[in-house]
């Protein structure tokens with residue numbers, strides 16, 4: 138097991154043929170510094186004990202694993218939820234943001250720069266910046282700003298500067314482009330804190346390592362509760378950080394199926410979904426190689442998902458590798474199935490999930506119906522407070538809610 142994390146990715150950041158670093162030389166110099174610092178600092182006793190203390194006293198970890206009894210009774214199977222919605226700020230993203238910000242502090246950086254889709258990464262990073270007393274600049278597409286208003290307010294209250302992105306589709310991909318540009322303008326004083334297991338080396342590795350806490354906790358908690366390992370572990374995949382976090386603990390447990398769920402959106406036409414691994418082909422985006430939804434010229438396709446945090450045309454290089462090796466199965470859930478699951482979990486268990494996480498819940502419900510003897514551990518990556526206005530305005534009527 139340890140062997141896997143010491144050899145994957147390789148020293149150039151490759152997960153087999155995926156990942157790597159395809160960026161301008163001046164940026165490469167800065168990335169190399171971050172990589173070196175990460176190898177040196179992140180394994181030090183001081184860094185690890187400070188991060189542990191933050192996880193416990195500030196984030197509120199460990200987050201629980203919860204047996205969803207009513208849902209299991211309804212659909213069969215035994216469905217368990219790893220409650221990342223209870224992590225401070227309401228999603229798994231703070232796990233890597235606190236790690237990235239702690240590294241920034243050790244590197245003497247003054248400013249954290251990032252993109253955000255649903256606003257969850259922006260809020261998590263703004264939180265980390267406030268904790269460490271660093272400046273924070275968040276780039277966000279105008280479409281997402283309108284859709285995710287409460288998170289925009291949160292970022293402002295936390296002292297971050299939100300930069301609206303007004304070009305292209307004005308969603309996540311353009312926000313990454315814009316944030317990259319801002320980082321390139323001042324790579325000495327600032328650090329780019331990517332929001333998922335994507336981007337050039339060392340980010341896919343670093344973010345995975347910071348998210349591993351989810352899997353390490355969940356495996357032990359599940360074993361304590363049941364005396365066995367789960368038959369399946371299910372997580373939604375946008376860039377893939379929450380999925381890598383929980384999958385990483387089970388890679389060697391061959392009897393445990395690992396299932397990544399991508400957003401199949403409103404149809405499978407180009408521009409109507411973001412199921413990258415399921416329907417894409419290998420290509421280059423934002424300085425790394427991965428499965429990509431792309432046109433004949435290799436330009437990223439427009440993408441869409443009901444969950445802003447999942448609409449990215451690329452995906453983490455490690456997921457791309459795990460797709461090819463077959464260790465992880467990738468499937469998808471569409472908007473309708475996701476909304477059904479969103480309301481099911483809310484009404485049956487008293488947990489309003491993020492629309493992103495509801496994709497994983499939707500697939501877990503399908504699996505439970507297919508084989509009622511099996512146990513399923515779902516990574517409930519975040520809470521749905523940020524989504525309630527959007528859901529009720531657009532879909533409330535269909536689900537019997539009239540306000």
Ligand SMILES: *Cc1c(COP(=O)(O)O)cnc(C)c1O
Nearest residue numbers: 257375376377378379446493519
């Ligand atoms: C951002 C986000 C995701 C998608 O990101 P991954 O890197 O694929 O995990 C999933 N769930 C929630 C709640 C998010 O905020």
